[in-house]
Amino acid sequence: MGQCCSCGSSGVKLIYSCSGAANTGYLADSVSRKLMMDGKGKMTCLAGIGADLAGFIESAKCADKNILIDGCTVSCGKLIFEKNNLPFEHFILTNYGVEKGKTEITIELIEDIANKIADAIKTIG
Numbered sequence: 001m002g003q004c005c006s007c008g009s010s011g012v013k014l015i016y017s018c019s020g021a022a023n024t025g026y027l028a029d030s031v032s033r034k035l036m037m038d039g040k041g042k043m044t045c046l047a048g049i050g051a052d053l054a055g056f057i058e059s060a061k062c063a064d065k066n067i068l069i070d071g072c073t074v075s076c077g078k079l080i081f082e083k084n085n086l087p088f089e090h091f092i093l094t095n096y097g098v099e100k101g102k103t104e105i106t107i108e109l110i111e112d113i114a115n116k117i118a119d120a121i122k123t124i125g
Contacts, residue, residue, distance in 0.1 A: 013041030013121070014063040016049070016077055016088075024071025024093050024100045027110065031093070032069050034114040040121055041067055050080045060086045067121060069093065072100045089124050091117050 017032035018025050036043040046068075048056030060066050060081075066088040070077045073094055081088045094100060096113050103109070 012063045013065045013067055014060060015041040015043045015067045015069070016046040016081075017043065017069045018046070018071040018077050020071050020076070022071060022100050023103060023105050024098055026071075027093050027098060027103075027105050027113070028069045028071040030105065030110045031114045031117065034110055035067070035118060035121075038114065038118065040118050041065070046077050046080060049084055049086070052084075057084055057086070060084070060088075065089060065121070065124065067091070067117075069117070071098075089121070091120070 015032045015035055018028040020028075032043050035041060044059065045056055049060060066081070066086060068077045068081060068088040069091045071093050073092055075090070075092060078088070078090055093113060096116065097103075098109070098113075
């Protein structure tokens with residue numbers, strides 16, 4: 001990933017989330033926070049990368065894995081990462097049967113999708 005900053009520790013997984021206005025954005029944020037609370041990675045700021053803030057971009061370059069969770073297929077987060085030529089693993093929540101603007105977001109749904117993404121993260125290293 002190029003020259004690394006002072007991240008220092010190996011195994012760093014950073015989690016970035018869409019936090020859009022729709023139910024899918026709320027779900028993406030909630031799933032990301034659940035993954036962080038479960039020790040699957042450290043949540044950080046997608047908007048910081050979108051704003052071209054050097055510290056956030058360097059952290060993404062240094063991470064062993066950037067886990068990006070977009071709420072829907074508009075994939076704003078993916079576009080931000082691609083614009084900055086950053087590596088990432090991408091998850092889109094509408095691919096998990098969630099309908100934008102329709103699906104009720106429950107604790108059970110958050111836990112279910114967080115578990116599925118956690119399992120996928122294990123397989124990607």
